[in-house]
Amino acid sequence: MRGVGAATALAFALMVPALGVAEVEWKHLSSSRGELPVPAGSHQQTGLLVVDVDRDGAQDFVISFRVKAPALVLFRYTKAGWKQYIVEPEFLTLEAGGAAYDIDGDGDLDLVFGHDAQGSQMWWWENPWPRLEAATPWRRYVIKAGGARQHHDQIFADLKGSGRPQLVFWNQKAKSIFLAEIPKHPKLTQPWPAKVIFSEEGGRGYADAARYPEGLDAFDIDQDGKLDLLAGNCWFKLDKKGRFRPIRVGEFGGRIRAGRFLATKAPQIVIAPGDGNGPLMFYRCDGNPLEASCWQGRNLLPQDMVHGHTLDLGDIDGDGNLDIFAAEMAKWTSQPGVDHPEAKSWILYGDGRGQFRTTVLTVGHGWHEGRLADVDGDGDLDIIGKPYTWNAPRVDVWLNQGAPKR
Numbered sequence: 001m002r003g004v005g006a007a008t009a010l011a012f013a014l015m016v017p018a019l020g021v022a023e024v025e026w027k028h029l030s031s032s033r034g035e036l037p038v039p040a041g042s043h044q045q046t047g048l049l050v051v052d053v054d055r056d057g058a059q060d061f062v063i064s065f066r067v068k069a070p071a072l073v074l075f076r077y078t079k080a081g082w083k084q085y086i087v088e089p090e091f092l093t094l095e096a097g098g099a100a101y102d103i104d105g106d107g108d109l110d111l112v113f114g115h116d117a118q119g120s121q122m123w124w125w126e127n128p129w130p131r132l133e134a135a136t137p138w139r140r141y142v143i144k145a146g147g148a149r150q151h152h153d154q155i156f157a158d159l160k161g162s163g164r165p166q167l168v169f170w171n172q173k174a175k176s177i178f179l180a181e182i183p184k185h186p187k188l189t190q191p192w193p194a195k196v197i198f199s200e201e202g203g204r205g206y207a208d209a210a211r212y213p214e215g216l217d218a219f220d221i222d223q224d225g226k227l228d229l230l231a232g233n234c235w236f237k238l239d240k241k242g243r244f245r246p247i248r249v250g251e252f253g254g255r256i257r258a259g260r261f262l263a264t265k266a267p268q269i270v271i272a273p274g275d276g277n278g279p280l281m282f283y284r285c286d287g288n289p290l291e292a293s294c295w296q297g298r299n300l301l302p303q304d305m306v307h308g309h310t311l312d313l314g315d316i317d318g319d320g321n322l323d324i325f326a327a328e329m330a331k332w333t334s335q336p337g338v339d340h341p342e343a344k345s346w347i348l349y350g351d352g353r354g355q356f357r358t359t360v361l362t363v364g365h366g367w368h369e370g371r372l373a374d375v376d377g378d379g380d381l382d383i384i385g386k387p388y389t390w391n392a393p394r395v396d397v398w399l400n401q402g403a404p405k406r
Helices: 008-013
Strands: 026-030 044-051 060-066 072-078 081-088 099-101 110-114 122-126 139-144 154-157 166-171 176-180 195-199 216-219 228-231 234-238 244-248 255-259 268-272 281-285 295-299 310-314 323-327 344-350 356-363 371-373 382-385 396-400
Touching (some): 044 099, 044 110, 044 371, 099 166, 110 139, 110 154, 110 166, 139 166, 154 216, 310 371, 323 356
Antiparallel strands (some): 026 396, 060 072, 099 110, 216 228, 234 244, 310 323, 344 356, 371 382, 382 396
């Protein structure tokens, strides 16, 4: 089990705030108290996508649902407070994930979501900005119309160096990752042509996860000036023949992100377990990132995460160093009661040298696809949280108040 045997004593030591360090203060808003609109969808909240739909600099967010209509709702911050918009009023069984890009080239960001294990379709929704109306649905177009079911995670990234991003998506029941070029006339092209760029190949475990492969990110891992794909427990190198070669980073897959936490040639990679239990792992490479043996990891927490379906990176405290936000689900089954009453969320403040000061934000609160984003447009990172089924439908926002002045 490569890299998991980090010293437990060190992990506990990193949980203690350093003397003289001022913690970020948070203002918690919740739909459970009427401070945000109650999400209009069902009690199974799947995706949470951050997207600036109105180009005002403050990040809006979209929640996807299954079980009953509506399938997509938008939360937008205005001078009058938070406002909810119905994006997709029909009943669709949407999966976790989602992606945003200006698909039709009109200057605003459009949305992508796909079916869960009950269906084989994926769609994009045309942003109607500047004519955003709370009760006016967005027009929906087909990206994928058949084949295998379930589409947990999508991303837009220019992996081919063509100057325009491609859409990359997991198709879980196919155990494959697909890549689709954005058509020249996307409104007239349904579905989009797509090709498999990676297949799990049975028991090789390149994108291993507890239940099924998931997780996508893009970052220039080998520092050649081109974006690389990250998925599951691997990063992928596009070779000269147009093939995506998987380089295995860790033993376990799930939520995966990359960033620069310290000054080395290759950036670092963080992996959380997603739909299962496992360690929150931090991987660094001091050699050739194309060699799997050069990636060495350590566990950032003194215990395994339980359904750690939240992982995001950003400079939360504004000190110029990259931080980690990670959180656990409280409920994921249909059985009565709470599956994980002690579910936690953590902020791991980076010091720029690969070490972290770990703090606990919440205990007993359910998370699923939590995000870091500047939702109020004041220049710092806030936290958006929604559960999957715990106390759903529900949404919470933690507004970053900065560190208290001394």
